[in-house]
Amino acid sequence: MSPEPPVDSAASRAAVGGTSLAQLQAFVAAADLGSFTKAAERLHVTQPAISILIQRLERELETTLISRGGRAFALTDHGRRLLPHAAKAVCAAQQGVEGVCTADSADRVLRPAETRS
Numbered sequence: 001m002s003p004e005p006p007v008d009s010a011a012s013r014a015a016v017g018g019t020s021l022a023q024l025q026a027f028v029a030a031a032d033l034g035s036f037t038k039a040a041e042r043l044h045v046t047q048p049a050i051s052i053l054i055q056r057l058e059r060e061l062e063t064t065l066i067s068r069g070g071r072a073f074a075l076t077d078h079g080r081r082l083l084p085h086a087a088k089a090v091c092a093a094q095q096g097v098e099g100v101c102t103a104d105s106a107d108r109v110l111r112p113a114e115t116r117s
Contacts, residue, residue, distance in 0.1 A: 019060055021093050024086040026053035027065060031083050034073050 029039035030050060040047040058065050065079035075083065 019057060020053075021090065023053045023057040023060075025090050026050045027057055027079075028083065028087050028090050030054060030066065030073075031075055031079065036073075 025043060026039060026045075026049075029042050030036050033039050033042065036050045036054075037047045040050045043050070054066060061078070061082075063078045064076050065082060067074045067076055
């Protein structure tokens with residue numbers, strides 16, 4: 001029996017092909033705050049940067065994640081499905097960075113004591 005061929009879908013291509021943490025951060029912030037402008041403020045970038053990141057994510061996934069209409073802002077079904085996974089990915093990345101920073105701080109505290117004679 002031969003193994004099943006890999007699934008060739010938009011989602012699998014995006015996962016392999018370059019969905020960035022910045023795209024996921026922009027999506028999560030916009031979804032949490034209900035606004036591209038507020039997401040930009042939270043992430044310390046411009047509103048057009050948020051729009052571009054989310055548009056690229058939608059293009060990679062070949063779907064619409066956010067329904068846009070004037071000032072109206074709503075997640076689509078695909079956006080609602082992606083949100084918990086994107087939030088977990090962003091959180092995991094933040095925890096990883098914090099872990100490295102904490103370890104680095106601990107190393108700096110220990111090094112001087114180790115070098116004393």
